[in-house]
């Protein structure tokens with residue numbers, strides 16, 4: 027393998043070729059896939075984790091189990107889990123259908139294990155944050171809500187979830203960043219798209235300085251930018267979905283800001 | 294079980310060299326990250342502006358996917374792309390980014406009455422940090438360190454994708470040969486290593502904070 | 511009217527919080543549940559709006575068994591105030607108050623408009639409407655809590671230690687304002703506290719409870735102080751209950767003494783002439799200001815008397831007030847002559863401690879006589 031590196035200069039040259047941007051295997055196509063996969067996987071994980079977290083926060087059930095599971099999962103290398111599932115699952119998936127221009131025909135046997143790993147990784151931060159958020163809701167506020175005649179659903183929607191929103195959103199953000207990052211690893215599965223494809227394929231072409239490294243670098247930087255943009259988007263979303271009374275933002279006057287809730291999971 | 298054992302025996306030379314790299318990659322970044330994060334966290338806990346800058350910086354660093362750092366660092370450091378140094382530096386950055394926040398929070402959380410009392414009996418700022426703030430903050434910092442150590446270990450294998458040799462090779466090997474044995478062996482190695490770090494830091498914290506045991510019911 | 515018919519509450523862990531309680535809470539009155547911690551006050555209160563379901567027995571609200579009413583519907587018709595208010599941190603003050611009207615189907619605009627009017631009623635500056643609970647003081651939060659509870663104008667109000675988390679000065683204000691509000695609204699209020707003084711201040715009737723949620727005595731404050739049913743109630747009501755009972759005994763027509771008063775701004779020389787036993791009462795527009803010590807005056811006889819020179823230590827007793835007020839005025843006056851005022855606050859006369867005590871003595875003799883008859 028090559029030891030003298032082409033460097034940023036070759037990245038410039040690579041980026042200058044419109045084909046590397048717009049082509050069917052170009053940066054933008056892969057970015058589109060990356061985004062689509064992220065959205066789908068985070069949505070699926072959220073649909074599992076957030077209702078479960080609300081239920082656990084409410085009932086206090088299963089918290090020890092989920093906490094332990096989340097902790098243990100942190101120790102499991104994503105790549106190992108991915109490859110384990112590919113070797114174990116892929117031979118049993120026979121569907122050859124593709125999905126539009128996101129999934130090539132025949133990609134499904136690899137995409138399913140990859141998506142499964144990502145969902146498994148994305149659930150714990152959302153789950154732990156959601157139940158911690160619901161549990162941290164001032165029990166007097168919830169009590170007063172019931173006492174005012176709210177139904178359990180109304181209590182959850184009008185009081186508990188809004189109060190837990192900073193933590194729920196932090197969990198969603200952690201999970202999203204996790205998925206954006208781990209999708210690059212998931213590209214180790216054959217035929218799975220996303221920006222990781224350029225990185226993994228680039229590694230195979232490392233010998234060819236005009237193909238391998240600049241593509242990897244270009245894709246890598248795009249992933250980083252995507253992650254930073256997503257991070258910023260969540261910060262911005264927080265301004266709209268978190269009540270100032272809960273976040274302590276922009277409230278002046280007596281200067282007593284709302285108590286700061288700390289995020290339990292880090293991105 | 295015997296399959297794992299046989300595999301280990303047949304490939305022990307290779308596995309041993311990967312294990313050594315893995316150990317270094319798990320230990321050095323942890324120590325280096327902690328060494329960098331302590332003064333940075335202390336600085337961040339002192340002023341609002343250093344706090345904002347450092348936390349924004351560490352937040353941004355933590356957002357960058359590991360694979361990307363592994364790729365970009367050779368350009369910035371002038372190292373070879375397959376060098377383990379890139380991986381070590383990248384992991385150091387993550388440990389640092391994670392711990393800066395924890396240390397800042399831990400130091401800020403020390404009750405101000407306690408600090409005032411320490412100042413009142415004549416501690417200088419540095420003495421106060423050493424004698425009061427750090428001991429009180431130790432359990433929180435240790436908790437952060439445990440998280441950092443464990444996620445650090447699980448990130449190492451990602452380096453296999455760009456071809457840096459360590460125990461993650463067991464995974465890629467298993468994939469290319471479509472055999473389960475090395476994959477399972479690799480998973481066991483990494484999980485055990487993570488729990489070893491977790492336990493070691495926990496034990497060390499107990500030793501460093503004997504007063505907490507006395508307070509336990 | 512709220513009626514408890516042998517109501518028992520046994521919690522899942524087997525503990526009996528309330529044991530076959532019979533209690534009648536009259537409409538339009540403040541009934542205070544008071545008793546030691548853990549005696550079942552909160553449980554009793556929360557059974558009324560079905561936040562806790564009784565194990566056996568019935569609770570009738572105006573003749574209707576509460577278990578026949580859907581919990582949410584029942585609660586929307588009963589105001590509920592808890593310790594530290596339990597405001598919703600994600601809602602502004604205005605939206606907190608508008609909660610129940612909104613639940614009852616009012617439009618947001620109408621509910622908010624009504625909430626704004628309520629702010630004034632509970633003694634809050636309308637400028638606070640847009641604030642969030644975290645930006646309010648403890649006392650302000652409690653006021654918002656009260657406003658939220660009465661927003662839909664429910665006939666019944668349940669209050670569980672609503673004022674226990676604020677400092678004594680604020681608590682007194684809140685108590686006073688609650689009484690004023692009640693004079694206006696005539697709600698049926700069930701008020702839980704473990705502070706007997708608060709119970710005496712607020713209650714039309716006081717239900718003293720003992721452990722296990724049993725009723726020890728239900729009586730008006732004066733009766734509770736003068737005739738505790740048993741040693742438990744006597745002990746709970748406190749050691750100086752004899753003195754406090756004077757707070758419910760009218761002073762009647764005390765023999766008032768005239769007093770040569772000094773108007774503020776008059777020359778100091780005049781003070782010496784009018785003083786009695788070394789003290790003269792200084793007034794402004796007939797309102798008593800304080801006492802001036804005549805023996806300590808320096809020689810500048812033509813200089814006017816100024817407010818800084820006065821001793822302000824004495825309290826004032828109302829002409830139609832209680833024996834407790836009169837005694838307090840006499841004991842706190844530096845001259846030993848307690849100042850009594852007319853209803854409009856103007857000076858009526860003075861009374862001495864021994865005169866008040868004589869009145870107390872004759873009243874006590876009268877009560878003893880009644881008791882032995």
Ligand SMILES: Nc1ncnc2c1ncn2[C@@H]1O[C@H](COP(=O)(O)OP(=O)(O)OP(=O)(O)O)[C@@H](O)[C@H]1O
Nearest residue numbers: 521523525527546547548549550551552553554704
């Ligand atoms: N949810 C519950 N489960 C089990 N036991 C309970 C529960 N709530 C209250 N108890 C018990 O019932 C008894 C009465 O409790 P309650 O809260 O009604 O007392 P309280 O008079 O309001 O006391 P405090 O003045 O301390 O508020 C106590 O012994 C308490 O421990």
Ligand SMILES: [Mg+2]
Nearest residue numbers: 551552553670
């Ligand atoms: Mg109670």
